[in-house]
Amino acid sequence: MNKFKKISITLIASVSLLGAIVSVAPAITQAATGDIDTTVTDEKWGKPTFVYGGGLSDNQIKETEKLLGIDNPENVASVAVTGSDLVNYLKEGSGNTANMISSVLVQKEDSGKGVKVTIETPENITQITQDQYANAAITAGVNDAEIVVASVRKVTGESALTGIYKAFDVNGEDLDQNRMEVAQNELETTNEIAQENADKSGFDSAKFDQAIIEIKQELADLKEKQGELATKEDIERIINDALKNNQLENVVTQDQINQLMALFEKYQQTSAIDSAQVKEQLLKLSDSVQSKFGDALQEAKDSGMLEKVGNFFSQIWDAIVGLFN
The missing domain is CATH 4.10.860 (DNA Excision Repair, Uvrb; Chain A)
Structure with missing residues (x-):
């Protein structure tokens, strides 16, 4: 030879x-796919609930069904989320349904499962992360749910949270108005800070999500121990400690810390601060978030x-x- x-x-x-x-x-680097099986009928809500953006055409709704893995549309309950829902749940916005594009498929799970969010079209949900959705949803009162998000075109993804609220609403599970509003504030604030720091060396979005979880947990623990809400000084200390625990103290700016202080001042005024359910859901989410620490390159290095x-x-x-x- x-x-x-x-x-x-x-x-x-x-x-x-x-x-x-x-x-x-x-x-x-591959995004996980959702685990909602639409070939069978779910027992918790009767059927998983498909909440599609009211701004979609009929063809786009069908395309979204495919993106969400809806194999049999007859096995899901379908409903549109509109601009009026945005105003109703959050008391904000112009009520413009044309802007409602991102869609969700929601399935109620057994108690103790926690909140799991999967983005099936990360190329089209340009800003919000899976764990930002989950964190905010827990603030609003969402519990034990499998949530899959998709969009047929590029959007920031913020309106998907309203779709999650709609899914719970149409299934007879009322969410607290104040908590929904604070959850939206949380989503907007954490997303803005994450976007501002995305290109900075040392910023890890998963670690930032974990810091948000720890702040909520520490505020709840302080309330339980002291029997009263945290002072502004307490909130700032808890935020700084959480950032330090996650190696973000030299990344997040003081202006951004001030934004977080304003957010968590509102957060601790809601019933979420005393909720055992929130505590349980945050523990589940924390386990998931910490498994994502580090970027793909570092994971490859660590694995050898x-x-x-x-x-x-x-x-x-x-x-x-x-x-x-």
Whole structure:
């Protein structure tokens, strides 16, 4: 066999082996898919609830169903979310239904499951993260739910939270008005801070989400121990401690801390501060969020995958050079 045939065989084998390595490596950057099965009827609400943006055309609604993995539309309860819902739940906005594009599929789960959010179209939900949705939804009173979000075109994604409220409303589960308004404030504030810091070295959106969870937990613990709400000084200390715990103290600015102080001053005035249900849901969410710490590159380094791939290509090169010696 001549040297060129040997090189070709070596390269083909190398590519095949690389494919095998990649196939067993963790899917670090791939978004998880939702676990709502629409081929059967759910027992909690009777059916999962599909809340589609009122600004969608009939064809876009069908496209959204596919994006959300709705295999059988007859097995879901479908309802539109409109601008009037935005005004009704949040007492804000112009009531413009045309702007309601992002949609959700919501399934009520067994007690203790927690709130899980999956974004099926991360390329079109341009700002809000899965855990920002979950964190805000818990503030509003959402519990034990599987939520899948999708959009047929690029949107910020903020209106999807209203769709979640609509799903609970049409299934007879009333959410507290004040908590819904604070949850929307939370979503807007945390998203704004995350966007402002997205390109900064040392910023990790998962760690920021975890910091928000810890602030809520510490405020609840302080209220339980002292029997009274935190002072402004307490809130600032708790925020700074949570940022430090998550290595964000040198990233988040004082102006942004002031924004968080204003948010959590309102948060602790709601019934969420005393809710055992909120405490349980936050613990579940925290477990999920902490599993996402670190970016894909760091995860690859930590797993040793980059070193393995580097050694692999080094061995390929040595083999090729050896053919010419």
